[in-house]
Amino acid sequence: MTVAxxxxLEGHVIDSGTLQRCMTTIMEMGGDFDVEQFDVGRHKMAESYCRMLVQADDEATLHEILHELHQTGATVTDPHDAQLAPAPGDQIVPTGFYSTTNHPTExxxxxxxxxxxxxxxDCAIVVEPDADGGPRAYTKVLNAIREGDLVVTDEFGVRVDPPDRPRGDSGPFGFMQGGVSPERPSESLIEEVADVIREAKADGGSVLAVTGPALLHSGAGPAFARLVREGYVDALSTGNGFAVHDMERSMYGTSLGMNVETMESPRKGHKHHIYTISEVIRAGGIEAAIEEGFVDSGVMYECIQHDVDYVLAGSIRDDGPLPDTITDAVEAQNAIREQAHEADVVLMLSTLLHSVAVGNCLPSTTPVVCVDIDPATVTQLLDRGSAQAVGMVTDVGTFVPTLANKLLDDENADCSETEE
Incomplete structure (x- = not known):
């Protein structure tokens, strides 16, 4: 006896591969299917519709198959209300709770x-039936769950909408199709990234930059500071080391003890970052150090001067750390989460760990640009699941100055032409 x-499935299920993935999943998990209705979209922008009967030998197998299909965007017909169960304690979810994807969900x-x-x-969904303004549903990470929270415990009252890949290759987001681009011309690709940022800023959007110290060591610090100063970076997510070496350059002209301009290591240069930390601690923090005048340039200087939100997440390997660095891991996660939820475009620039942390908090619809000299790093970051992402295997020391030129020099040239 079989159960069914x-x-x-609705959307661009053919060219996105969704239909094929569903059929393969059913067969690999020991089930079978019967296509009952299939309406194919007749042109590039038209959506398709497929209704199929999923069959299995028993209820347990059918449930497992339906669970996997749900993750790809399939929905059961005639869905019932989501089942809710109260959390039995703080940071404890009910058995069988629904664990989210990063796709738009209802x-x-x-x-x-x-x-x-x-x-x-990887979050739970909490429903507040009697919230002000009507019922609402939202995600909560495990450590934020409180006893009595009404948590969704099945997927049949949940529907997921994985974003389709962009239709065609035109428009500011057309080139972002989840691919790593080590061979495409960097100049033209960076121009397209600049277009994405321009579009976001024109619509009042927010650009979040996730940066590692390699950006500074490569000599791209001044160009990135320029982007902050000119309003193309609205938030910065980074670590203690980035801030230290950025201010080290302002105070001593070195980054990790090396003169970025001459590539020479001055005598006692290896101590410069420790001296920097000590002076900033003595002043009482980054803003105070800038007010005292011994930090007068760089990325952190521009962030303070232009009120750009920044999060310095601590690490077990940090020197110091700086007074501004968040050393509590959960507190740092929550601060990063707030930035990620506000971001409309994310630039991940040569930092695997911080980029993965931010990527875990992003919905799959947020445009992401990943830049690293290591192809494995770029691939790992894109595999976090953003549908609108592009990876560039290139030197961040080349990428950031070129991006700044595209955004700022081209903009100034356009203004000059308009005035003429």
Whole structure:
């Protein structure tokens, strides 16, 4: 005796590979399927619809198959309201709780579909039926769960909408199709990245930069500071080391003890970052050090001068650390999460660990640009699941100055032509 349940797929399910993935999943997990209806989109922008009956030998196998199909965007027909169960204690979720993807998600409650706020992967969904303004659903990480929270415990009252790849290759986001680009011409690709940033800023969006010390060591610090100063970076997510070496350059002209201009290591240069930390601690923090005048340039200087939000997340290997560095891991996660939820475009620049941390908090719809000289790093970052992402295997020391030139010099040239 077999058991069966119909599912539906809608969207660009053919060229995105969704339909093939669903069929393969069913067969690999020991099930079978019968396509009951298939309406194919007749042109590039048209969506398709497929209804198929999923069959299995028993309820347990069918449930496992449906769970996997759900992650790809399949929905069961005639869905019921999501099942809710109270959390039995702080930081404890009910058995069988629904764990989120990073795709746009909705929860069915009292016959209506509620959009899940602040969607990110590996979270629980909490529903507040009596919230001000009506019921709402939102994500909570495990450490934020509180006893009594009403947590979604099944996927049949949940629907996921994985973003389709961009239609065609035109428009500011057309080139962002989840690929690593080690061979495409860097100049033209950076121009396209600049277009994405321009589009976001024109719409009032926020650009989040995730940076590592390699950006400074490569000599790209002044160009990045210029982007901050001119308003193309709205938030900075980085670590203690980045801030230290940035201010070290302002105070001593070195980054990790090396003169970035001459590539020489001055005598006692290896101590410069420790001297920097000591002076900033003596002043009482980064802003105070700038007010005292011994930090008068660089990325952190521009962030303070132009009120750019920054998060310095601590690490077990940090020297100092600086007074501004968040050394509590959970507190740092929450600060990063706030930045990620506000971001409309994210630049991940030569830092694997911080980029993975931010990537875990991003919905799959957020445009992401990953830049690193190591192809494995770029691939790992893109595998976090953003549907609108592009990876560039190149030197960040080349990428950032070129991007600054595209955004700022081209803009100034356009202004000059307009005035003439």
């Amino acid at each position: 349940r119909p599912i539906e 929860v069915r409650h009292d016959g209506d579909w509620l959009p899940v706020e602040d969607i990110e992967m």
